[in-house]
Amino acid sequence: MARITLADWTCTINECVDPLDGDGLDSDFSHYAAKVPYGWIVAQKAMGKMFPRMSPRMTERAEILKGDVSLSHCATLHDHRIPNPPGTRKLLDGNNLRSLRAKGIRTIVDVGLWKASDSATGYTFVPRKQTFEGKWSTPAKESWNKAVQLLSRTHLTWLFNGSDDLLLQRAARRNIAENTLRRLANTIPLAPSPTAMGRQIWATDGSMTPASAGLMQPKSVTAAITGPTTLVLRIEGRNIASTQGELTALVAGILFTDATTSSPRLYTDYLNAVNMIEDSRSSVNQDSKLRRMNARSYYRWILSLAKEKDVEVLHTKGHTDELSLPSQMNYEADHYASTSQRHLDPIPFAPVPTFFMDDYNFYSDRDGWIESNIRQLVDMVLAQNTSEALAVGNHQRMLTSVYETRPPPEFPYIRAYSAFSATVQLYARSGQLATADTLAKRNKIESEQCRFGCDAAEDMHHLFVDCKRYSDWRVKAAEELTKKTEKKLNEKGVEEAAQKRLLSAAKSLFSRNDDIWPLKHSFYYLGHIPPLDSLLPANTPLNGLARERLLHHFASDWHLVAIRLAGRIFGDYQREMAKQNTPLKMRGRR
Structure with missing residues (x-):
């Protein structure tokens, strides 16, 4: 029923343009609530406003190359792409279509087919040879010629959204993907596993850098297979994790095994996949379980291969010092997966298993195919879009992209019993702190002058940065933060010369310093801290992971000290204003 509704929405209301993908997201259907479920309209509008846009995309469009598409559908899309000048007749109008239907010509295959070619679009329309046998009137012949002309002018990409491989049937795409993996294994000169010694013993592993990257953060994921053959692959897309690396390696590992030999074995440290393969060999159907799993297309590929090949997939603990054969094999696979992160350019991308995806799968240009929790991702995208919109104007209070991007600690915001610091953050970022500047603009007081005697406006x-009343507090907080930072740097063996910029930034975090703050002003009271990566040289004794951990600790320490100082200052400020009987309590909506 849902597909019928979508078809009506596409062809009856939106001129055969998919309303949920591509150009269709530009259309507004607010006035079609009587014809289209309103929830669909709201979702379509939200997807159109996202950046990048997200859409449920069909994962197979083989009917187009088969020619199983109506001529009227193609004619409507042609007219949508190449509008007719006012007052002119359509190339293939209703009369032409009725004339062709009378001859039994209704779909593309009745006129011809698109064939692969060397043209810019990759396909060329090849019409059928028509001899006009029987009773073909002159208008009918003209209609045929117009249909051929229209289809020859129609670009294949006008009929669907996505890459050209979606035009192939799922079985053909799978065959191409598996042949690609075999070809890569035979052409890339990587040494086979010395532990396997030519036997049908394999090991797989995956790696992701940075290891803590979230759904919407850039990352690099690799997959490694070693045994009689060794292969390293990269995973395409941004909506991925180490899971895709592990599963891609398993796909290749099962594919490469020679099932004709006795007891081929494949070792992996990814226990979920091992359990899934074992469950699939029982009488329990796994379809309902797979339906909502992340990376479900990869799991389906693995389960399909596991049914076709009698391969023993075994779990082994990863990153151990054992000298057993499974541990040694896992060590070798892990070595290839992790070290390849430093040499990504020559590593080929693994095929994306669109042939095992759901009929409709979410897609965005930046994330690629999305098989993670779509609700969570949509919430994150909308939050990011809102944050970017708020960053423009508002005196840069909501601008976050130029500051430290590592996430702040959760404790003061979602776990602390007393959340005064977080409350001050809320009011500060929204511009609602009851300073003299704000109250004067609202005609609550007459002057915006600092009421602690400073010759400046009290904004x-x-x-938080300049008022002389709190200068000692800022200096003391900076000294304590500097000592804490220096202690951690010394514990990690960072040389004194490499510490200078970071310690200088810590010392001036709560004061004006054009060198460390991107906008030349200290905004610590908004929970911002300057970017830390540029403050600690990359050539320190710390390796990549240790350096990242240290900077993450600094980001948390600096953020906590900053918001607590801001909370302490504003708490004192409120008490002093209360003594002066000035109504400076923070006002919020009830």
């Missing part, structure tokens, strides 16, 4: 920046 947020002055109160």
Whole structure:
């Protein structure tokens, strides 16, 4: 029923343009609530406003190359792409279509087919040879010629959204993907496993850098297979994790095994996949379980291969010091997967298993195919879009992209019993702190002058950064933060010369310093800290992971000290204003 509704929406209302993908997301259907479920309209509008746009995309369009598409559908899409000048007749109008239907010509295959070619689009329309046998009137012959002309002018990409491989049937795409993996294994000169010694013993592993990257953060994921043959692959897309690396390696590992030999074995440290393969060999159907799993297309590929090949997939613990054969094999696979992260350019991308995806699968240009929790991802995308919109204007209070991007600690925001610091953050970022500047603009007081005697307007920046009443507090907080930072640097063996910029930034975190703050002003009271990567040289004794951990600790320490100082200052400020009987309590909506 849902597909019928979507077909009606596409062809009856939106001129045969998919309303949920591509150009269709530009259309507004707010006035079609009587014809289209309103929830669909809201979702379509939300997807159209996202950046990048997200859409449920069909994962197989083989009917187009088969010619199983109506001529009227193609004619409507042609007219959508090449509108007719006002007052002119359509190339293939209703009369022409009725004339062709009378001859039994209704779909593309009745006129011809698109064939692969060397043209810019990759396909060329090849019409059938028509001899006009029987009773073909002159208008009918003209209609045929117009249909051929229209289809020859129609670009194949006008009929669907996505890459050209979606035009192939699922079985053909799978065959191409598996042949690609075999060809890569035979052409890339990587040494086979010395532990396997030519036997049908394999090991797989996956790697992701950075290891803590979230759904919407850039990352690099690799997959490694070693045994009689060794292969390293990269995983395409951004909506991926180490899971895709592990599963891609398993796909290749099962594919490469020679099932004709006795007891081929494949070792992996990914226990979920091992359990899934074992469950699939029982009488329990796994379809319902797979339906909502992340990376479900990879799991389906693995289960299909596991049914076709009698391969023993075994679990082994990863990153151990054991000298057993499974541990040694896992060590070799892990070595290839992790070290390849430093040499990504020559590593080929693994095929994306669109042939095992759902009929409709979410897709975005930046994330690629999405098989993770779509609700969570949509929430994150909308939050990011809102944040980017708020970053423009508002005195840069909501701008976050130029500051440290590592996430702040969760404790003061979602776990602390007393959340005054978090409350101050809320009011500060929304521009609602009851400073003299804000109250004067609202005609609550007459002057915006600092009421602690400073010769300056009492706005947020002055109160937290420049006001002389709190200068000692800022200096003391900076000294304590500097000592704490220096202690951690010394514990990690960072040389004194490499510490200078970071310690200088810690010392001036709560004061004006054009060298460390991107916008030349300290915004610590908004929970911002300057970018830390540029403050610690990359050539320190720390390796990549240790350096990242240290910077993450600094980001948490600096953020906590900053918001606590801001909370302490504003708490004192409120008490002093209360003594002066000035109504400076923070006002919020009830």
